[in-house]
Amino acid sequence: MIKEQIPDAETDLYCLIGNPVSHSLSPLMHNYAFRKLGLNAVYLAFNVQKNKLQEAVEGLKAFNIKGANVTIPYKTSVIKHLDSVEDTARIIGAVNTIKNRDGALIGYNTDCSAFIELLKEKLNNLKGLNALIIGAGGVARAILYGLIENNVNVTVTNRNTDKAESLIEDLKKQFKVKPECNIIRLSDVKNEISKFQIIINATPVGMTPNMNETPVNTDYLTSKMLVFDTVYNPLETILIKKAKRIGCQVIEGYRMLVKQGVLAFKIWTSLQPPAEDMERIVYLKLKGERIE
Ligand SMILES: NC(=O)c1ccc[n+]([C@@H]2O[C@H](COP(=O)([O-])OP(=O)(O)OC[C@H]3O[C@@H](n4cnc5c(N)ncnc54)[C@H](OP(=O)(O)O)[C@@H]3O)[C@@H](O)[C@H]2O)c1
Structure with missing residues (x-):
């Protein structure tokens, strides 16, 4: 009560x-x-x-x-x-x-620590894992920092590649030892996706009312991946639904x-x-x- x-x-x-x-x-x-x-x-x-x-x-x-x-x-x-x-x-x-x-x-900033705490609940050791962040806006920035801090190798993809570049360059300035971060084009994700253990959607793609969209082609996901979608409306995006069906670990935005x-x-x-x-x-x- x-x-x-x-x-x-x-x-x-x-x-x-x-x-x-x-x-x-x-x-x-x-x-x-x-x-x-x-x-x-x-x-x-x-x-x-x-x-x-x-x-x-x-x-x-x-x-x-x-x-x-x-x-x-x-x-x-x-x-x-x-x-x-x-x-x-x-x-x-x-x-x-x-x-x-x-x-x-x-x-x-509790967005960053929230993201990392949730990830650590699923994966014991983040060090050395490869993560793909889709998006280069505000939430991507918090996530990128958290991943770098935890020694994850990060690749960023964004529809506007220049924005991904400036996000990485800007954040790199904050570290004494410059972290290794890569950028790939969205169109190249399908060729490279198999090397990532963590896939993060940091765009609004899949959000209500455009619920049928996914930020990347889900045909290339494998059960060894963890898929994190920051979108929380709907509760389960198509990305999360498909990832679950494939057998991935998932973390929903809510x-x-x-x-x-x-x-x-x-x-x-x-x-x-x-x-x-x-x-x-x-x-x-x-x-x-x-x-x-
Ligand atoms: N769960 C949570 O606690 C939480 C917290 C914060 C945010 N979020 C989610 O994160 C999402 C992004 O938030 P934000 O603050 O980072 O927004 P933002 O600063 O506006 O950045 C949006 C990013 O998404 C990309 N994007 C937007 N529409 C797209 C589309 N149709 N196709 C491909 N890429 C697209 C943008 O690409 P360009 O650079 O090319 O424009 C940009 O990289 C929000 O929609 C929200 O659902 C969740």
Whole structure:
């Protein structure tokens, strides 16, 4: 039985800053966790206009908001408004979590750690494995950094090859020992795919409403591969369905969404959130089922 807590004058506030935010699952996930733990806290979603970002961040301090998530399009632009940024988020150049520590706003990136934690749950040793990242946008950047940090050999493919190149060059500058990263054209994936143990979709391809699309031809997948799709709507993309049928290990995007939320919750509260419940509630919501 979940304890009800009616917000009062002592309620701790948490929020999401982004635009748009109306489809976000973070309020549901975090409010559920607060209630489950009996915490006097609420989480709200704020749709912030582009020219209001600075004021919104200052507002976190003014209203003593304890913690926040940041989503598209502000993960990078928010950085200049923070008091400090933890190393991983600084190197990636994106913050998705803010903690208000006694009036100082500190930025973190839990997308990267969520991705790596999930991968490590399936694969004991990442060192020396070959991974293919499809996409070169924001989430690809967090994933690329996490993989390099864990000594995975990474290849990036993107429909715009120049963007893949600048992503790699930009990230390489952050390492004293330059990591080996390759780029291949999307059209060459079919010839090279057999050498990868990990395939990651970091594009929106396969997302609702274009659910019949896959980022690469799935005929070339083999059962020895792990397939990670960052897309979480639908719960199971065609890529994940086909990979499962072939016998691959799979990680669905909704699990990353929940994990980054679990890690943010820990940063804010120093408490262990009810991770399984958070995952169940997000799963049910995405499935369109009733949530009790
Ligand atoms: N599960 C999670 O927790 C989580 C977290 C963050 C993001 N995501 C997912 O990750 C996806 C990407 O997010 P992002 O923030 O990285 O977006 P982004 O910065 O806009 O980057 C999108 C990337 O996808 C590529 N792309 C877009 N449409 C494509 C298409 N039709 N065919 C081939 N490539 C295409 C883009 O290629 P170009 O460079 O050529 O434009 C770019 O490399 C989102 O759709 C979201 O579902 C999931």
